[in-house]
Amino acid sequence: MLAHTLTGPDDAPVLVLGNALGTTTSLWRDFALPFRLLRFDHRGHGDSEPVPGPCTIEDLAADVVELLDHLGLRQVYYCGVSLGGMVGMWLAAHTDRISRLALVCTTAWVPDKGRLESRLALLRAGGMPAVVDSVVARWFTPGCSAGVVERFRDGLLGVDLSSYVSCLEAVRDMDLRADLVKIDVPTVVIAAAQDHATPTELVRRIADELVDSELYVVGEAAHLAVVEAPRTISVILDDHFGD
Numbered sequence: 001m002l003a004h005t006l007t008g009p010d011d012a013p014v015l016v017l018g019n020a021l022g023t024t025t026s027l028w029r030d031f032a033l034p035f036r037l038l039r040f041d042h043r044g045h046g047d048s049e050p051v052p053g054p055c056t057i058e059d060l061a062a063d064v065v066e067l068l069d070h071l072g073l074r075q076v077y078y079c080g081v082s083l084g085g086m087v088g089m090w091l092a093a094h095t096d097r098i099s100r101l102a103l104v105c106t107t108a109w110v111p112d113k114g115r116l117e118s119r120l121a122l123l124r125a126g127g128m129p130a131v132v133d134s135v136v137a138r139w140f141t142p143g144c145s146a147g148v149v150e151r152f153r154d155g156l157l158g159v160d161l162s163s164y165v166s167c168l169e170a171v172r173d174m175d176l177r178a179d180l181v182k183i184d185v186p187t188v189v190i191a192a193a194q195d196h197a198t199p200t201e202l203v204r205r206i207a208d209e210l211v212d213s214e215l216y217v218v219g220e221a222a223h224l225a226v227v228e229a230p231r232t233i234s235v236i237l238d239d240h241f242g243d
Contacts, residue, residue: 002067003047008036015077015241018084020224021167022156030230033238040067044163055166057174061090068097075099077241081226082106083167086174093179100241101187105195105223107202108176116172123165132156138197139224148227180209187213188240190233192225
């Protein structure tokens with residue numbers, strides 16, 4: 001069972017918040033939304049136990065379904081960043097558990113698999129210290145505060161190595177493009193203008209394929225836009241899920 005917290009008014013809609021690869025529930029520390037917030041850690045991240053062996057996006061989505069079943073939640077709102085967004089797309093395409101969806105700085109497939117292969121090679125040779133600085137550098141703009149960068153750097157170093165590798169391989173092998181037309185729930189898609197991990201054109205392709213979507217581009221943020229632009233994204237999410 002994934003480690004999780006469920007906070008907020010008992011009578012409010014449940015909004016599930018899915019994290020980016022290498023991050024934990026602290027990703028959402030600066031968010032105050034008028035919903036019942038379900039935060040969880042992916043396997044081997046934060047307080048969630050590692051799961052031995054390889055995994056797929058479908059496996060990570062199954063972890064979330066298991067959590068929803070455990071909590072007795074039939075249908076929820078879902079917002080996911082990067083890997084969390086990939087999980088959200090799979091859930092919305094293959095289950096009826098998601099009634100509204102938000103996708104932040106994510107992609108339906110990875111065109112440049114060579115970049116991920118290089119990271120995997122470094123991880124296998126030198127562990128997380130071999131990649132931590134290059135990964136974190138892609139998460140934030142140069143103007144992001146040193147304290148924030150250091151907090152997320154420390155968090156990445158604390159992720160179980162084998163779980164991180166398995167999740168990164170799942171991202172490398174994922175292709176959700178054919179699933180996009182199956183997603184018929186209202187969806188907001190958010191890109192960040194300075195995101196070099198999932199550039200705006202990749203995020204835009206998701207919005208273009210969805211039946212019911214709106215696209216927003218946040219200016220002063222990189223891959224972890226929910227950290228650098230929490231107020232802007234909170235307004236977008238509140239408007240989308242509060243309809």
